Amino acid sequence: MATIDETKAAEGSDEAPKYKVIGTRPIRHDGADKVTGRALYGADIKVKGMIYGAILRSPHAHANIKSIDISKAEALPGVRAVATSADLPEPGDKIAELGEGSVILNHLSSNNLARTKVLYKGHAVAAVAADNLHIAQEAASLIEVEYEVLPPVMDVLKAMEDSAPVLNPDVRTEEASTGEKGDKPSNIAKHIIFEKGDLQKGFAEAEHIIEREFRTATVHQGYIEPHVATALWNNDGQITVWTSTQGTFSVRQQVAELLDVPLARVKVVPAEIGGGFGGKISVYLAPVAAVLSRKSGAPVQLVMDRADVLEATGPTPGSAIKIKMGVDADGRITAADAWMAYEAGGYPGSPIGAGAMCVFSCYDIPNGRVEGFDVCVNKPRTNAYRAPGATNAAFATETVVDELCEILGMEPVDFRLLNASKEGTRRIDGVTYPRIGLVETLEAIKNSEHYKTPLTGKNQGRGIGSGFWFNAGLKSAVTATVNSDGSVGLLEGSTDIGGSRTAIAMQFAEALGLAAEDIKPAVVDTDSVGYTDVTGGSRVTYATGWAAYEAAQDLKRQIVSRAAELWEVDPGQVSYEDGSVIGPDKSMTFKEIAVELSTTGEPLVGRGVSNHNEPGGAFGTHLVDVEVDPDTGKVDILRYTAAQDCGTAIHPAYVEGQIQGGAVQGIGWGLNEEYWYDEEGSMRNANFLDYRIPTCYDLPMIDAIIVEVPNPGHPFGVRGVGEVPIVPPPAALEAAIHNAVDVRLYELPMSPPRVLHELLKKES
Amino acid sequence: MPRLFIPPSLRPFCEGEEEVNVEGATVLEAVQSLDQQYPGVMERLCPEGKLRAGIAVTVDQNVTPRGLAQKVSSDSEIHFLPAIGGG
Numbered sequence: 001m002a003t004i005d006e007t008k009a010a011e012g013s014d015e016a017p018k019y020k021v022i023g024t025r026p027i028r029h030d031g032a033d034k035v036t037g038r039a040l041y042g043a044d045i046k047v048k049g050m051i052y053g054a055i056l057r058s059p060h061a062h063a064n065i066k067s068i069d070i071s072k073a074e075a076l077p078g079v080r081a082v083a084t085s086a087d088l089p090e091p092g093d094k095i096a097e098l099g100e101g102s103v104i105l106n107h108l109s110s111n112n113l114a115r116t117k118v119l120y121k122g123h124a125v126a127a128v129a130a131d132n133l134h135i136a137q138e139a140a141s142l143i144e145v146e147y148e149v150l151p152p153v154m155d156v157l158k159a160m161e162d163s164a165p166v167l168n169p170d171v172r173t174e175e176a177s178t179g180e181k182g183d184k185p186s187n188i189a190k191h192i193i194f195e196k197g198d199l200q201k202g203f204a205e206a207e208h209i210i211e212r213e214f215r216t217a218t219v220h221q222g223y224i225e226p227h228v229a230t231a232l233w234n235n236d237g238q239i240t241v242w243t244s245t246q247g248t249f250s251v252r253q254q255v256a257e258l259l260d261v262p263l264a265r266v267k268v269v270p271a272e273i274g275g276g277f278g279g280k281i282s283v284y285l286a287p288v289a290a291v292l293s294r295k296s297g298a299p300v301q302l303v304m305d306r307a308d309v310l311e312a313t314g315p316t317p318g319s320a321i322k323i324k325m326g327v328d329a330d331g332r333i334t335a336a337d338a339w340m341a342y343e344a345g346g347y348p349g350s351p352i353g354a355g356a357m358c359v360f361s362c363y364d365i366p367n368g369r370v371e372g373f374d375v376c377v378n379k380p381r382t383n384a385y386r387a388p389g390a391t392n393a394a395f396a397t398e399t400v401v402d403e404l405c406e407i408l409g410m411e412p413v414d415f416r417l418l419n420a421s422k423e424g425t426r427r428i429d430g431v432t433y434p435r436i437g438l439v440e441t442l443e444a445i446k447n448s449e450h451y452k453t454p455l456t457g458k459n460q461g462r463g464i465g466s467g468f469w470f471n472a473g474l475k476s477a478v479t480a481t482v483n484s485d486g487s488v489g490l491l492e493g494s495t496d497i498g499g500s501r502t503a504i505a506m507q508f509a510e511a512l513g514l515a516a517e518d519i520k521p522a523v524v525d526t527d528s529v530g531y532t533d534v535t536g537g538s539r540v541t542y543a544t545g546w547a548a549y550e551a552a553q554d555l556k557r558q559i560v561s562r563a564a565e566l567w568e569v570d571p572g573q574v575s576y577e578d579g580s581v582i583g584p585d586k587s588m589t590f591k592e593i594a595v596e597l598s599t600t601g602e603p604l605v606g607r608g609v610s611n612h613n614e615p616g617g618a619f620g621t622h623l624v625d626v627e628v629d630p631d632t633g634k635v636d637i638l639r640y641t642a643a644q645d646c647g648t649a650i651h652p653a654y655v656e657g658q659i660q661g662g663a664v665q666g667i668g669w670g671l672n673e674e675y676w677y678d679e680e681g682s683m684r685n686a687n688f689l690d691y692r693i694p695t696c697y698d699l700p701m702i703d704a705i706i707v708e709v710p711n712p713g714h715p716f717g718v719r720g721v722g723e724v725p726i727v728p729p730p731a732a733l734e735a736a737i738h739n740a741v742d743v744r745l746y747e748l749p750m751s752p753p754r755v756l757h758e759l760l761k762k763e764s
Numbered sequence: 765m766p767r768l769f770i771p772p773s774l775r776p777f778c779e780g781e782e783e784v785n786v787e788g789a790t791v792l793e794a795v796q797s798l799d800q801q802y803p804g805v806m807e808r809l810c811p812e813g814k815l816r817a818g819i820a821v822t823v824d825q826n827v828t829p830r831g832l833a834q835k836v837s838s839d840s841e842i843h844f845l846p847a848i849g850g851g
Contacts, residue, residue, distance in 0.1 A: 095817040101849040102817040154826070176807040176846055177771030179816050190818075192846060193772040195782075322783025352817075353846025386851035430769045430843045434825045472850050474829065537850025613826045713826070723851055 009210040021509045022716055025653045026516040028502045034272070042228035042244035042271040046359050047299040050230065051080055053292050054136035055285075055302065056126040056143050057312060058118035061152035061378040061681025062165070064097040065116055065125070065145060072142040073128055078135035081295035082143070083127045083288060085113040089260040093170070096257045098250050098281075098534075106170070107347035109258050109544025111381050112287050118147070119167055119346030120380050121682045122311030124284070129292035129300045132366035152378040152681030156320050156343045159187040159377045167376045171348055189348030189375035192356050194429040202335025202367025206326025210403045215673030216730075216748040218343065221385045221691045222665070225274025226309045231289035232299035237288050239266045244273040246280045247534030252526045258287040269525040270495045279314055279536050298607060307686040314383025315675065317343040317350045321396040323359075331408045333419050335367040336360050336428070338397070342374060342389065345381040350374045354470070356428045358727075359397055361468040362438060362619065363419045368428035378681050384536060386662055387469040387723035391669060391730060397634070398465045398658040398731030402738065410733065412464045413446050416621070421468075428613030437645030437709030438466065444643040444663040444705045445621045451641075460627045460638065463735025467622075467727025471615035471720030472537030476544040477530025480508065480606035484598035486591030488514070490521040490551075491531025492544055497660075498722055499654035507716060511552035513579025514590055530609060538618065538720020541650055542711075543610050546629055549715045551608030558604055562597050563588070577711050613629040614713025618720055620644035622663060622728040626736040633756030635671055635737060637698070642728075643705040647719030656704040662725025663702045668694045670730035672749050766794050766840040774809065778802045786842075795843055809844060810818050820835040820847040 033039040070082045109115075116122050126143045130136035153159045153167065166185045173182040176192040203209060217272035229243040239261065245251050248268040256263045273280065285302040292300040292639040304313070313456055322339040338359045344352035356372035405412045420439050426432045445464065455462055479491040490505055505519035532544065563581045564571040573584045580587050588596065597604055625638040642663045649655040672692040676685045685691045710717025734745050743758035765785040777801050777839070778784065786797035792813065799806035810816070810832060820827045821834060822843040828834040836842060 060767055060795075081826075097817065101847055175773045176818070177773050177844055178777075179811060180773075180808070191773075195772045276851075278849075351848065354848040357845065357848070384849050384851040388849065429845055430841075431822050431845070432825055432841070469850070470827075472848075472849060541849065611829045613829050615826075720850075 005182055014655040019510055021506045021516055022114060022648060022650050023652065025651060026506070027503065027504065029498050029521055030496065030501060039272045041225055041274055043303050045230050045242040045271055047230060047232060050299045050301055051129050051131055051296060053129045053138050053289060053300050053302040054133065054140040055124045055288065055307070056140040058121060058123040058125055060118055060147055060149050061121045062150040062167070063118050063147040064150065065114060065118060066148055067146045068126060069144040070126060071440065072144065073139040075141060076135065076139045078131040079128060079139045080131065080298060081129040081292045083291045083295060084114065085110065085115040087291045088113055088258060088287065091257065098253060098254065101219045102388065103349065107333040108423065109252065111257065111347060118682040120378050122308065122380065123346065124288070124312065127288045127292055129296050130540065131257065132515045141488045153187065154377055154379065154494065154677050154681050156318060156341045156375050156377060159375050160341060160373065167346060167378065171376065176256045177351065185378040188373050189344060189376060190352065192372040194356060194370040195425065196428045197367030197368050199335055199337060199369045205328060205334040207329040208404060208407045209324065209326040210399055210400050211324040212746055214323070214716055214746045216322040216392045216395060218315050218379055219669050219673040220310055220315040220691065221275070221277035223275025223277060223279060226306060227280065227284055227306040227313060228301070228303045229285035229289045230299060230301040231286055231293045232723065233290050233294035237265055238270065241266065241286045241290065242269045242271060243286055244271045244280060246273070246276040246497065246536050248495060248526050249531055250534050251282055251283055251286055253511070254283045255286050255290060255569065259290060267525055267527050270523055273495055273497055275388050276497055278388060278536055281536060282314060282383055284313060306688060310686040310691060311683050312380055314345065314381055316388060317382045318387035319343065319392040321392060323396045325400050325404060326655040327404050327408065331410050331418055333363055333365050336365045337368065338370045340372045340393065342372070342392070343377045343379060343382060344374050345379045346376060347381045348376060350382050351384065352390030355393045357427065358390040358468055360428050362421055362466045364421050364425045365428060370428055379675070386665065386726040389664060390467060390469055390727045394465065394727045395730040397732065397736050398728065399746065402735040412545055413442055416466055417442050421480045425709055430544035433617060435709065435712055436617050436619060437707055440707045440709055441619050441621040441643040441645055442664040444707050445623050445641065446624070448641055448705065450623055450639055455625055457627060458627060459630055459643030459740050461736045461738065461740025462623065462625050463732040463739060464621065464623050465618060465728035465735065468472055468617065468619050468722055469538065469720070469723040469727060470617055471542065472539040473543050473611070473613035473615050474533035474537065474539055474670060475611045476532045476547040476609065478544060478551045478608045479546040480555060482594050482604035484595060486518065486594040488519050489517050490548065491524050491529045492521060493529040494523065494540045494544040496523055497535055499651060500535065500544065500660055503541045503654060504544050504548045505652040508548035508552050510716065511549045512555065512590060538723045539615065542615050542714055542718045542720055543612065545650065545716070545718055546612055546667060546714060547608040549608065550610060554608060555604060555606035559593055562601060563593060566596065612713065616647060616711035616713055616719045618645055618724045620724040620728055622732045624732045624736050626733065626740055628737055628755060629741045630741060630759055633752035633754070633759060635733070635750065635755060637667065637700050640700055641703040641705065642705055642725055644724055645707045645709050645719065646721050647711040648708055648717035649706045650718065652706060655706055657723045659704040659725045663695055663729055664699060666726040666729025667699065667733065670733040670748060670750060672751055674749050765838055766836045766842055768794050768798055768842045771844055774787050774805065777805050777808065789835060790832065791823065791834045791836060791842055794836060795832070820845055
């Protein structure tokens, strides 16, 4: 896939220093294994004596479990173990911090194997391990579960009604900032409010006000590789888990907490990972496989099929959002008000907090209010999905902004430039921005060839949308071992989803004055490297890259000290510059000194850690051209350009790939993807034929414009990349459809039936 | 003096104030100072002297990994916001 070969540094800046390694495009270290099929993914793991598991899942969306009879399954020849929730310890109401967030352990445990209730169709109820998969599946089908079927609650607004059946008797509505809880069970798990300025005064000052209501569908991350876990609970009490995950240390903690075993007894070995996008942080299989292993005495492998993935792992929430915005006659925003209800799924934990902080994040708004609700419904427990909560919010806000632009007669890009958030802008939740690059992305779009090329065809339209994501810092650790030939083995704990091991190796190489090819990065198990938080939050290139930078500094200090000793000079007379150690009389390259030191003393091992949280925040602006078929409502994308502030692009090809991938997922979310439930709460499109993610036939080239406004909170100016590009697409598409055929859509996805419905309504 | 921004649902306990100037060299001391002005607020914001699960502290634009132990300067801004995760 070609991309626009142009990187835009902040105008007039000395903010974009030149590097030797950073900004180049070396061949990725994991490339050969992946393109030849030799890379080992989760299901490729084979452990001696391994047996296979199958899980019995609920046929009901909402039901009490009255009894479970496993006797017939246990009696089937070849069955080695059967497990239910009775085999998992009772965690009580304990809350576990998982690096990127917290979880009520009782809910997490019940999501792995249901205790007293099932809360969505596909909810795991029992598990079997057998000599082969066929026996395991047959045995699972012999487990007899008696249910008391309850009415499902599938709609977020209906779930909020007082008369709605309550999913979780232990959930009370909690005020987010005070912790005060309601006095009766409720499907509303959390309530959040942000306020700034005087909302009434702001609307009174407005010349134009638009107020709209929006709905967005439940959508899945759609990673290609299904969930898989292999576990061995050894006789010595040690548990080893092999799995594809975004966070080995997070899996270690979840397994330890859910099984109530010491952390040190759990080792998690990462496999390569075929996509995650936030969906491979929570555990679904590992604790169950471990319990089956303990009962059977053999390593057990559990693999989901596609229906399991869609029905029983965490999608991103459907939502209901109301937005009201006012502008003065010059187009300045005077006030904005948002009401947002996000579906949490069966257990609390939707990304409503992030959605509420992101909903007006692109704009400098003097008076604002945001109210958010986390709401349980009978769908799978939601999980993170690229900028969780932000896409729903941006779809609503950006659509209202587009309508305001229409009333004002302003170019949407000019309206955004007039009102854009910038350094010092205070968000409605109160925080001010550091140096950010939204304006630069708008200018990049405005200056693009795409923007300057007019549309000429019938039923064609152009739309623009902007989006924001915070990015995260958190903890990372890296170990660097210098080999006797001057190469370096770089051990890291960040599982590599988007090419991060190369991006981290490049930062290490840059800091030491080496070539990327001199570094051999490896993602290792939890016993082999320091604690590292999840690969998520757009944090890995930022935080693990920083740890690699620190490891390089550590090595430099050691090399200077050792060289001084070797040369019998004062350490103050020795320095490390541009890949060489320099003394008063001589200098040696890194490789030369590495060879020398390998024979004259202890091994050179560097360590680097980071726990910095100045990730800077990132913005993107997308421009899209569409053509709408008025007979069918089908939307074809003609051209797409995405501009994003990446701080500093370490490996531009990966940055472009992240932007393109995120945009494609946002396009799928915008035009086709949705969970279809029947009245009983059963998902009717739990396969990739009927759950329509975009294919190459649905997409044009996604032109990626990398904007570089270096983040002052990182040694190389890195910001996160992976999440922002999913935020603007649905809103940009809505504006484009409106400009093409003069209808407005307030519900996602904007699939052919919905577009056609609006077209027919307009005609009538 | 550091400025501690009061979350909206806590403002009724702080006479409606949106932000309060507080004493202290750490976030914890800042909250203790707030509690001296408005007794009972600390228990709501940080029960038993700990951050409640799901809440993050932002000091001067960034979520701090050190939570209540984060040092603050005389011109720092302190916010309490929902903790977020990424994808």
